[in-house]
Structure formats: structure tokens, C-alpha cells
Amino acid sequence: MDMSTPTQARSAEILSRAQEIIPGGVSSPVRAFQAVGGTPAVIERGAGPHVWDVDGNQYLDFVCSWGPLILGHANADVTAAIVKAASKGTTFGAPCEAELGLAERVIALYPSIDQVRFVSSGTEATMSAIRVARGCTGRDYIVKFAGCYHGHADHLLVEAGSGLVTFGQPASAGVPAAFAEKTLVLPLDDVEAFAELFAERGHEIAAVIVEPLPANNGLLKQTPEFLNAVREITREHGTLLIYDEVINGFRIAPGGAAELYGIEPDLATFGKVMGGGLPVGAFGGKAQYMQQLAPLGPIYQAGTLSGNPLAMAAGIATLKALQDNNGWQRLEELGAYFESKVAPLLATKGWSLVREGSIFWFSLQEGEPARSAEAIDPDAADLYRPLFHGLFARGVNMAPSAYEVGFVSLAHTEEHIDFFANQLGEVLATL
Ligand SMILES: Cc1ncc(COP(=O)(O)O)c(C=O)c1O
The missing domain is CATH 3.90.1150.10 (Aspartate Aminotransferase, domain 1)
Known part of the structure; x- marks a missing residue:
């Protein structure tokens, strides 16, 4: 038709x-x-x-x-901020003051993070946060939940295997099975399955990545019991909990889902609202993890346009408008x-x-x-x-x-x- x-x-x-x-x-x-x-x-x-x-x-x-x-x-404020920034040059590949301005706002609004690094998309943010978790724990496996989207990095484009097997399978052609196998996929809203996996394999798992309010495949409100169990069990096993706040961050509360539910993750990823409509992402967390990133530590991550002055200006103007009004x-x-x-x-x-x-x-x-x-x-x-x-x-x-x-x-x-x-x-x- x-x-x-x-x-x-x-x-x-x-x-x-x-x-x-x-x-x-x-x-x-x-x-x-x-x-x-x-x-x-x-x-x-x-x-x-x-x-x-x-x-x-x-x-x-x-x-x-x-x-x-x-x-x-x-929005007039955001447009004016972008125009003003653009009139001074669009990118320098060098530090700019607006990075500090946006980082200060992000850290002031979001509970539990000491440091943040900017990237250009949500996909880069989640991909980089997972690298930080793997680099800091020395473990390879990660856990994600079935049906949840965290961007299109290889190890996140993974779906649940059949039956009881939690080993992930590629959700896209071009994702090597060997990568997908490092991603264990569990159902949301199932404390028992989560506890069981961790009892068996927790010591191998670097990170759990979850949107505390999954908003990318329906809006799947989780129970506090589930969210609390995920927090407690990951902590017990030395696994880093990554909150993917790309949608929720600075939207459902100033401090995103972490604030709404009163639970602190170890790392968090941002995008969307934080960039005011320009291509921006970020990941942040406790200094002990973030300081393992290059140039300070051994975990490499970089970007030609990361911390772009126009994007930083749009993000600052957006968060400022939200805070002021x-x-x-x-x-x-x-x-x-x-x-x-x-x-x-x-x-x-x-x-x-x-x-x-x-x-x-x-x-x-x-x-x-x-x-x-x-x-x-x-x-x-x-x-x-x-x-x-x-x-x-x-x-x-x-x-x-x-x-x-x-x-x-x-x-x-x-x-x-x-x-x-x-x-x-x-x-x-x-x-
Ligand atoms: C929760 C979540 N994480 C990550 C991403 C990836 O962000 P981007 O599309 O900016 O790469 C998205 C995109 O929709 C998302 O909703």
C-alpha cells in the first residue's frame, strides 16, 4: 500500500x-x-x-x-550560544574553556561522578565506559539486558542466546561471534537470574551496563528491588555498574535515573540532552577509575572532535536553561x-x-x-x-x-x- x-x-x-x-x-x-x-x-x-x-x-x-x-x-539561548562559539572557530583539537564549563555542570548535577570525559556520541560513551571497566578490573566479560540498546559498538550489539544460555549472539552481521561471547545477556526484572549468574561467574565480569529506566525498547519501569539487587550484587563481586543515562540523564531528574532511584553507579554514560542537539556524549565516574584513562593511565581513548567548542556551548546553554528556569x-x-x-x-x-x-x-x-x-x-x-x-x-x-x-x-x-x-x-x- x-x-x-x-x-x-x-x-x-x-x-x-x-x-x-x-x-x-x-x-x-x-x-x-x-x-x-x-x-x-x-x-x-x-x-x-x-x-x-x-x-x-x-x-x-x-x-x-x-x-x-x-x-x-x-531554542534561542542554545542557538545564540552556538553562533557565538562558531564565530570564534569551530574546532581546535586543543583544550577549550567550555569543556570545563560543561564538565562542572555535569558533575554538579549528576550524583557520584568525580570526573567526566567528552566524546561525540552515546555509542562512543558506552563503548568507552566498558573499556574503562575492563581496564580497571582486568576482566573481559560484561552483562547487558535483553532488548536494551546502548549504541552500536560490537560488544553491545548482542542479543540473548537461545534457552538458558546467557552467552550473547551477534545482533548484527559483522559482529564477530568471539566478541559477542564476551557479553552475557540476562532478562530485565529477574533478580534470581542475575544472582545466579553472579554466584557462578561474578569474578569474571567487568561491568553490568543498564539503563535504570530502560527507554529504548518501550519504557520498561524496573522495580526498586531489581535495581537495588543489581547494585548490591555487582558491588559484592567487584563488578562495575555502568548506568547508561544517554536518554535519562538530565531529563527525568537533574541527576538522571541515579538521582530518581537514589542509587549510585560506578560509571555513567551521557549524550542527548547534555549536548543540546549537537553531537555529544560523555562518560564519567569515580576518579579511581577515570584516572586510569590516557594520558594518566593505560586505558586508551581519544577523539578528534571530542569536547568540540560548539557542542560544549550548546550543552552548557541547555543545562543552564533547565537549571535557571x-x-x-x-x-x-x-x-x-x-x-x-x-x-x-x-x-x-x-x-x-x-x-x-x-x-x-x-x-x-x-x-x-x-x-x-x-x-x-x-x-x-x-x-x-x-x-x-x-x-x-x-x-x-x-x-x-x-x-x-x-x-x-x-x-x-x-x-x-x-x-x-x-x-x-x-x-x-x-x-
Ligand atoms: C540508552 C542509549 N544508549 C546509547 C545510545 C547511543 O547513542 P548514539 O545514538 O548517540 O550513539 C542510545 C541511542 O539512542 C541510547 O538510547
């Missing part, structure tokens, strides 16, 4: 030309709309909570570039308003809204929302497709996949949320 509308003519033309010279026409696969079908909007510009495509269609945006745009599109409280207000409008609509179908602060996800199944990837009803993808297209045709940009979360930004208002709820109500009535 051709789901492109006549008003997407220019998007369709650009994508068809792009497909000739860029694989799938996109720089990151989910943008190709494979999960929902139809023609992706080629975006020309954004302002506040809206984006406009090259055909002139306006969309109320809940993708927010997959999380970074917590202040909305083209009590942004997290307003995001919670907006999130609660969103929930009050949207949850009853979903309930008419037996579905529910999962929300933490300004992150939301539609759980398209009856009963309690899933807490592990295995508990997500596979029918969700089919249910989501018409929902997505109904909203898209009505000027709402949601993530083009049933498994991705949505974001409310500080540029959204109650009126925008009312508009969304009206559109959603109309779409649900057609299903």
Missing part, C-alpha cells in the same frame, strides 16, 4: 534520490519508516515544539530528535498533564500510558505494562502502525516504531497537548 500522501511529493523525491547514494536514503535506520511503512518526512526546519517538512507540512513533534531537544527546536519541575507538570489527557484515551482500548517525567510510551496491550522486553506483546507493532499514520496525517510527529518512546519538551504547552489529545481521540475512534 502506498501510504505517501500527495503533499509528500518533495520528501518522496529527495528520498528516492538519496536512496541511490545513501543506504536506505538515511543516516540512521529507524528514520526510514520501515516499521510503519510510508514516506518519512524530510525535515526542513524546526521551531519550538514543531517541525516543518520540505513540502510545507507542519507537525507537532514528540520525537524531539530522539531526546536531545529538551528545550524544543531552535526550574525546567525539571515544569517538565513533570507537562508530563502529568499529558498523562491526564492521554491515558484515559488509551484506556478506551484497554491500553495504557507509561510515563516518567517527560518521557512517555504507549503500552498497546492489556494489563500491567511490560517490565522486560520479553513481556512486550509482539502484536504492538501492528496496532501501532495505523495509530502512527493517523496522527502523522493529522500533523503529529511520533516515533516511527511501536518500541520507541516519545518526549515532551519545555517548548510544548498545555495547548499543544490538548491538540495532541484531540487528534489521538479522533484516530482511536477510527481504529
Whole structure:
């Protein structure tokens, strides 16, 4: 079925030309709309909570570039900071003062980290944190949880093996089985499986990497029992606990999930919000681990554009705006308003809204929302497709996949949320 509308003519033309010279026409696969079908909007510009495509269609945006745009599109403070920095030069490959400025803010906001190093993406952040954990412990194995995404580094593009085997298998062609075998994959929300693995093999495991609020394959709220057990058991075995805060960091609380749950990891990884919409990641932790990095210690890690002055300026402006305007409280207000409008609509179908602060996800199944990837009803993808297209045709940009979360930004208002709820109500009535 051709789901492109006549008003997407220019998007369709650009994508068809792009497909000739860029694989799938996109720089990151989910943008190709494979999960929902139809023609992706080629975006020309954004302002506040809206984006406009090259055909002139306006969309109320809940993708927010997959999380970074917590202040909305083209925020005046962030834009001014970037322009000011750019006018002085875009990159030096030498220390710049803005690195210190962003590092000071990150360390002040995030509990438990003494030092931080900047990279250019979340993938680099998680990859580097794992190297630090391996370098500091002298162990090779790591643990991740099934269905959780931490970027596309080889040892993290790994899925659970069949049956009871926890040895990971490559989740992508091109990932050597020998790498994947060093990644042990466990189900979320299963203290027993976690304790059992550690009783047997804890002494071999360098790190556990987890999003305390997994937000990359649904929004899978974990119980405090599970999160506490992971913290205690890793500590008992000398395994470093890495909190992947690439989505949650500086969003669900100033200090991310660590603050929300009151649990301190050994290392943490950041991206998205911290970079204000420019390509930034970071990893940080206790000085005893971070000081093992080159040039001080034997663990190598580097980057030509790391600590880029434009990216640092965008990050500082974003965190400053959040801090100066009590942004997290307003995001919670907006999130609660969103929930009050949207949850009853979903309930008419037996579905529910999962929300933490300004992150939301539609759980398209009856009963309690899933807490592990295995508990997500596979029918969700089919249910989501018409929902997505109904909203898209009505000027709402949601993530083009049933498994991705949505974001409310500080540029959204109650009126925008009312508009969304009206559109959603109309779409649900057609299903
Ligand atoms: C939790 C988490 N970790 C890591 C990454 C990888 O970040 P990036 O896409 O910047 O490489 C993502 C990206 O979505 C993520 O959501």
C-alpha cells in the first residue's frame, strides 16, 4: 500500500534520490519508516515544539530528535550560544574553556561522578565506559539486558542466546561471534537470574551496563528491588555498574535515573540532552577509575572532535536553561498533564500510558505494562502502525516504531497537548 500522501511529493523525491547514494536514503535506520511503512518526512526546519517538512507540512513533534531537544527546536539561548562559539572557530583539537564549563555542570548535577570525559556520541560513551571497566578490573566479560540498546559498538550489539544460555549472539552481521561471547545477556526484572549468574561467574565480569529506566525498547519501569539487587550484587563481586543515562540523564531528574532511584553507579554514560542537539556524549565516574584513562593511565581513548567548542556551548546553554528556569519541575507538570489527557484515551482500548517525567510510551496491550522486553506483546507493532499514520496525517510527529518512546519538551504547552489529545481521540475512534 502506498501510504505517501500527495503533499509528500518533495520528501518522496529527495528520498528516492538519496536512496541511490545513501543506504536506505538515511543516516540512521529507524528514520526510514520501515516499521510503519510510508514516506518519512524530510525535515526542513524546526521551531519550538514543531517541525516543518520540505513540502510545507507542519507537525507537532514528540520525537524531539530522539531526546536531545529538551528545550524544543531552535531554542534561542542554545542557538545564540552556538553562533557565538562558531564565530570564534569551530574546532581546535586543543583544550577549550567550555569543556570545563560543561564538565562542572555535569558533575554538579549528576550524583557520584568525580570526573567526566567528552566524546561525540552515546555509542562512543558506552563503548568507552566498558573499556574503562575492563581496564580497571582486568576482566573481559560484561552483562547487558535483553532488548536494551546502548549504541552500536560490537560488544553491545548482542542479543540473548537461545534457552538458558546467557552467552550473547551477534545482533548484527559483522559482529564477530568471539566478541559477542564476551557479553552475557540476562532478562530485565529477574533478580534470581542475575544472582545466579553472579554466584557462578561474578569474578569474571567487568561491568553490568543498564539503563535504570530502560527507554529504548518501550519504557520498561524496573522495580526498586531489581535495581537495588543489581547494585548490591555487582558491588559484592567487584563488578562495575555502568548506568547508561544517554536518554535519562538530565531529563527525568537533574541527576538522571541515579538521582530518581537514589542509587549510585560506578560509571555513567551521557549524550542527548547534555549536548543540546549537537553531537555529544560523555562518560564519567569515580576518579579511581577515570584516572586510569590516557594520558594518566593505560586505558586508551581519544577523539578528534571530542569536547568540540560548539557542542560544549550548546550543552552548557541547555543545562543552564533547565537549571535557571526550574525546567525539571515544569517538565513533570507537562508530563502529568499529558498523562491526564492521554491515558484515559488509551484506556478506551484497554491500553495504557507509561510515563516518567517527560518521557512517555504507549503500552498497546492489556494489563500491567511490560517490565522486560520479553513481556512486550509482539502484536504492538501492528496496532501501532495505523495509530502512527493517523496522527502523522493529522500533523503529529511520533516515533516511527511501536518500541520507541516519545518526549515532551519545555517548548510544548498545555495547548499543544490538548491538540495532541484531540487528534489521538479522533484516530482511536477510527481504529
Ligand atoms: C540508552 C542509549 N544508549 C546509547 C545510545 C547511543 O547513542 P548514539 O545514538 O548517540 O550513539 C542510545 C541511542 O539512542 C541510547 O538510547
